[in-house]
Amino acid sequence: MDNLERNPIKHQSWEEFRTNIKSCFTIAHTGNHLLIKFFSEENELCASVRKTNDKICNDNCVEAFIAFDNEVEYYNLEFNCFGNAKIAYGGSRDGRKLLLPETIAKIKTQSSIDTTINNEGMISWEILLIIPKELFEFTPIKTFEGIIAKANFYKCGDGLTKPHFLTWNKVETTHPDFHQPQYFGDLKFLNK
Numbered sequence: 001m002d003n004l005e006r007n008p009i010k011h012q013s014w015e016e017f018r019t020n021i022k023s024c025f026t027i028a029h030t031g032n033h034l035l036i037k038f039f040s041e042e043n044e045l046c047a048s049v050r051k052t053n054d055k056i057c058n059d060n061c062v063e064a065f066i067a068f069d070n071e072v073e074y075y076n077l078e079f080n081c082f083g084n085a086k087i088a089y090g091g092s093r094d095g096r097k098l099l100l101p102e103t104i105a106k107i108k109t110q111s112s113i114d115t116t117i118n119n120e121g122m123i124s125w126e127i128l129l130i131i132p133k134e135l136f137e138f139t140p141i142k143t144f145e146g147i148i149a150k151a152n153f154y155k156c157g158d159g160l161t162k163p164h165f166l167t168w169n170k171v172e173t174t175h176p177d178f179h180q181p182q183y184f185g186d187l188k189f190l191n192k
Helices: none
Strands: 022-029 033-042 061-068 074-080 085-090 108-114 123-132 148-156 165-167 185-188
Touching: 022 061, 033 061, 033 148, 074 123
Parallel strands: none
Antiparallel strands: 022 033, 033 123, 061 074, 061 148, 074 085, 108 123, 148 165, 148 185
């Protein structure tokens, strides 16, 4: 995953939350698993060991929102720097169905934090997600090969001393809101 092209999460649509934080991701699949790796550099690291489906977005957090095969409904997958997760499914911000903790536990995560402060005063952390196709329980997926999806990828920290909200695909709303599927970008999973 480290050698794949890195996609920057750099759009800062909300002026009052401008930041020098850097974040990007790589994405691939094995047919049976979706692989996403996030890389972040930021000047504050604050996270709790949270319960599954807790307020993950208040920590140093990365997120992937994804809808498969023209579905209106989408999954939001949120992870803090410790690998704690919140995952839900639905068609809008309201009325989302949280996935069960035992379903979410099927995801393998590997996170690392480099506490060395670099020349720009930043701390680096990264997280690898290995997500089995069975996680997407509301969307029967036989293989990721050839699937078309819409998605957006985010970096946030709602509860930090300086909150931030970065997006891969630009979101044009007056206030930070990642639940905006009309701004999702296109993904096409290649055949192996």
